[in-house]
Amino acid sequence: MxxxxxxxxxxxxxxxxxxxxxxxxxxxxxxxxxxxxxxxxxxxxxxxxxxxxxxxxxxxxxxxxxxxxxxxxxxxxSAEPGGELRSDEPLADQSKEDCQEELTNKENVSPSYENNDTTTHLLDLIHSYVGNDVLEVFGDTGSGKSKFALTVAKEAIASGKKVYYLDTERNLTEADIACLKGCEYKYTPVIEEIDTICQKLPAADVVIVDSIGFPILTSYARLSVKQKGDALLKLIAIFGDLKNWAYKNNGIVVVTNQPESEFNKAPNHILRPFGDKSQFAAKEIWKTEIVDRKPAYTNIRISAFRSRSVGHRTKIADMKINSNGVEVA
Structure with a gap:
């Protein structure tokens, strides 16, 4: 080789x-x-x-x-010719801070994220991993994906950033949508409309797509083999459009997704995000998992599924959902 x-x-x-x-x-x-x-x-x-x-x-x-x-x-x-690692990927023995310092020097990092304002805690966390690129967050139904996306949007709006929120599931309540006042919100479950929107996204600081796989999954069983292939290709193309948007706008894209089906998988198979090759378009993939659920709260662990900075299943953050809202630490 x-x-x-x-x-x-x-x-x-x-x-x-x-x-x-x-x-x-x-x-x-x-x-x-x-x-x-x-x-x-x-x-x-x-x-x-x-x-x-x-x-x-x-x-x-x-x-x-x-x-x-x-x-x-x-x-x-995984490597450049001659065995050299890619310059935009951290060496295994580098610390997270060293990696980010190198990326900051090499990339055109948006200065709006470089601050100590506590209102941008989650945005800073995401930006430290993906820079101006795409973060994919996936997990089982009810594992907090939409709450995570909503929290990102609310934080970005509160800090004065421009947000575009594309909702494909309508998981948000009227109160949730009211909290998004100040951002551009759009709902559609139609994959053709989602495809068109993602090709023509406006200039913004943060784009959220919640979720990218759901519109295809809901009709997947009815599709022919060729139609399934076309749907997956469209999903890959949408990811490509989001990645291009992040590059051109120096912005962050947060995409939620569902896991692939367990059907016809080997017992030791690790479920990946739905969409086959589309996962390689995301700079980072994080997974949400319920750790503890009580009537008063739900505790969720957010861990690395595929990361350029940390190992598989490394904890990224803890998220708690209760009657007072969402806390990410």
Whole structure:
């Protein structure tokens, strides 16, 4: 290969995608889920190889295999030619503060986020991880995704920033929407309208899409195989439009999503955000999980699912939802 594989970056992603190490060695593999088919794909960090095992040998060039192509793309995106890490990704032994300082020097970071105002605590946290880019937050129904998005919007509005809120689920109450006074709010569950809106987003500081997967998921079972493929391609295109918007406007995009279906998955499969390859468009992916639920409150953990800065499942923040509102710490 032309690049040096980086286990610090690739292993968390491989774990997320269902790969497992072979007895603690430098080889990670994922077997085919087709009954009776003894085929698996693998990464050998010691030999610096990605491969597909067929019958009794490794194959290193499998052009018509989508799983192999995905693995090759991940490997090539983890390092520059010659084995150097990408300049926009932190080294494993760097501290979070050192990484952010380097990013600040290299990127055109919006100065509006560089302050000590406590009203921008959550925005500062997000910006320290993604800069001016896309954050995807996913989790099970009721795990606080919309509350998180709403809190981001309210904080941004309170600090004088311009917010565009695209609601596709109508999970917000009338009181929630009233709290969004001062931002541009739009509701539509129609994927074609969502696609058009995301291509023509106005200038703003923060864009929120809550959620990106729900409109497709609600009709997915009725779609033909071709229509399902087209829907997923549209989802990827929407993510691309959001990423381009963040770059052109020096803004933050927060996207909520649902997990993929558990149907027909192996027992040890780690559920990813719905949308297949679309997840690679987000700079960071965080997951919301309920830790404790009582009549008076719900405690939620927000952790890293795919991150350029911290390891898989590293806690990002705790969120508490009660009658007084939402607290993020």
């Amino acid at each position: 032309e690049v040096k594989l980086n286990p610090e970056k690739l292993v968390p992603i491989l774990e997320m995608m269902g790969y497992n190490t072979i007895n603690g060695t430098d080889v990670w593999k994922k077997a085919s889920e087709k009954p009776g088919e003894y085929v698996f794909w693998g990464v050998d960090f010691k030999k610096n190889e990605i491969f597909k095992w067929v019958e009794d040998h490794r194959e290193y060039d499998v052009p018509n295999d989508p799983t192999f192509a995905e693995l090759k793309m991940l490997a090539e995106s």
